[in-house]
Amino acid sequence: MDKWEDNRAWWLVVPVFLIVAISAIIPLMTVVNYSVQDIFGPGQRVFVGTEWFKEVLTDRRLHEALGNQFLFSGLVLLIEIPLGVAIALAMPKQGWRASLCLVLLALPLLIPWNVIGTIWIIFTRPDIGLMGVAINGLGLEFDHTAAPLDAWVTVMLMEVWHWTPLVVLLAYAGLRAIPEAYFQAARIDGASAWATFRYIQLPKMRGVLTIAVLLRFMDSFLIYAEPFVLTGGGPGNATTFLSIHLVKMAVGQFDLGPAAAFSLIYFLIVLLFSWLFYQALQNVGTGDKR
Amino acid sequence: MINLEWMAWTAPTATFFITIGVILSAMTTWQLIAPSPPRRGFLPLTTTPGDRLFIGLLSSAYVHLGWLGFTDFSIWFALGISVIWLIVLMRWG
DSSP states (O other), X not given: OGGGTOOGGGGXXXXXXXXXXXXXXXXXXXXXXXXXXXXXXXXXXEEOTTHHHHHHHTOHHHHHHHHHXXXXXXXXXXXXXXXXXXXXXXXXXXXXXXXXXXXHHXXXXXXXXXXXXXXXXXXXXXXXXXXXXXXXXXXXXXXXXXXXXXXXXXXXXXXXXXXXXXXXXXXXXXXXXXXHHHHXXXXXXXOOHHHHIIIIIHXXXXXXXXXXXXXXXHHHHTOOHHHHHHTTTOSXXXXXXXXXXXXXXXXXXXXXXXXXXXXXXXXXXXXXXHHHHHHHHHTTTHHXXX | OOOOGGGTOOHHHHHHHHHHHXXXXXXXHHHHHXXXXXXXXXXXXXXXXXXXXXXXXXXHHHHHHHHHHHOOSOXXXXXXXXXXXXXXXXXXX
8 A cells, every 4th residue: 555655756747748738639639629520711610420430431442541551561560570580580699790780780770761762762663773674674564653563562562671670670689688598408409490499589589579560560550651752652542551541631632520530540440459469568478477 | 718719629529528537537536545456357358447447438439430330320329338338347347
């Protein structure tokens, strides 16, 4: 009971609470207010109840964007996590080679997101881009501005190139933290490389990999700048993800009511998955203790 | 008086936020007076009353969205279901 008697430390949280209130809670409240009204301009608005929610929930373009988003985030996790672990396993353990690898791997993470899009526009151009010209040179038609599949391949390649290094760095840190005694024991028992990975390295990396999955899911779910610059959501709506669709609605068409309703649904999806991942993260390793 | 016109307040949204605010204040006061230890109910995880409130509110939001998306009945039914669900969750969750 002692810890409930002195709660003065909570006052230290007040500045954070005020900042969060101004930067997040008050805007969120405004979005909730907008979502139930038709906004024509300052002071000109009509209450419409749940009409926008109904409209947005039955909107075919939203379903398409949501499908694109889940497919994209799913593919991101399926490719980046195993690839990141594989690269981390193959990296040198120490010496200048390890340092060099780490620096090279960190480079894509340092480039601003909109610049990444521009780099890949040039890289994949069929007339002057290294990748575009090389693929067309093989006799394959490749144009990310015209073919949906090519656009998807390009966005995925860009995403994998940009963010796999983060998974590598996390997995590498996890691997380096495993005491050498585990590997000695494995060698004495005559464990194969696969058995060492399956029963020592993978369980020991569970914590960092959960963080990697969390970060990559959240980031990929909120992705905007790179595909916006690279494909603009096209061709057609092939690479229109949720955030691109939302910005088109709110800024492009100035449909503030539907955009607000859409934002709230987007927020609820992110909140649900954040909570699920948080629970998973909290329960990592608790199975061993029972 | 601060001008809140830019926030485009309406009576239903104001009622919604006031209700949430009252629930949070009441829960905080209740926990300060009589702290509840985390426990395990029918949910597959150990929860505090705060956790159960969060789960209840989040799931209620999805109940409302599902109601709007899949039925043409009045939204008040969804509110009724949510309130019952919230009470069940707080008591036995």
